[in-house]
Amino acid sequence: MRAIGGLWRWRHNPLRRATDLAEAWVALATLVLIVCVAPVVGVVVGTAAADALRRSVHDQQETRHRVTATVVRELDPSPLDVDPEAAAAAPPRSRVLAEWTAPDGSARHGPVLTVADSPHPGDRFPIWTDEHGRTVARPLDAATAATHAVLAGTGAALAAAALAEGARRLVVWRMVRRRYARLDQAWEQAGPDWGRTGTGS
Template identity: 35%
Template sequence: MTRTPPTTVTRVRLWRWRRNPLRRHSDVVEAWIVLTTWVFAVLGGVLAGLAAAQSADAAFSARRAQVHAVAAVVTDDAARTQATGTGYDDGRVWVTVRWTDADGSVHTDRAKVPPGEPTGSRVTVWANRADRVVSAPVTGSAASLQSALTGVLVAPSAGAAVWCVGWMVRGRLIRRRLAEWDAEWRQIGPRWGNFSGGRG
């Protein structure tokens, strides 16, 4: 008994870009869709990441421009105030502080200071243009790091969005091609037996 040798299937790379009698126009269109999708996904992700990082940096700069540091005096005894000890607590306590502007106006507000600060001690707090105590702005390396992390998080999301759109377009093309194949088979299929019989 003669044993049939196994059939070896060789994968042809980039076959959609090569001229061959089996290549259809839709195959070329699909190849361009795949290439364009990857290019725009990479470029779109990089550009979106850079834009997000610049936007975050601009937001930090605008925040720094709206606040200023002031030397305030603690009017409460922070040593008598206990920290809440919750998971969101940074260990500092709320006390009343007072400071005087350059024009001589006196302001009072609540601020967080380290526990143990006695009454009359001087602390640095941040105030906005309405002379209300606000959280310290993000500056220096911390601002640069947060801007970079924002860009790193946005870049793959934007690239994935472009990739999904491209693959949706490709999916529609594939469904259209299958429909064309089905229509062609309905025309050729009934005549297939005649072709086989003619050879006999």
């Protein structure tokens, strides 16, 4: 980490410039931010995400219901049917016309996805619906919510650390540019007389 490397400029050295000491202070401030502030940011963001996801888990478990659907007939696959639970390694799903009874007792039917390879009329399978019988995604579970909260907190901490390091690099870059600009100005003043006998006498 460059922030730690910049601390070597604290050493007492007769050749140490004022900008070297300034870089050391910038490196120290960055190190404090990375070690102390970034974890706090991660905890705050992770806690806020966990609270929000916990409420979402509770709401979804209250409003989403698992019901049993019956296959009426198989339908042709449609590219518009996207299963939110599908993953790259998930088994292929079949699109069927099914009917089911909503939690409010009303009869429902419509196209849904089933994991059966070759569904037949009369096959039964579980689906998730809201109170009115509309199909919805599976409710979020507590373990998945906790994983998302941890990832959010970790990402926030890493982003804070990266922001501190980026700010340090920007400050040091500007300091180096000013240092070279002053060196160029000094060289312009001394350059024409460089090497001439009696210069400076």
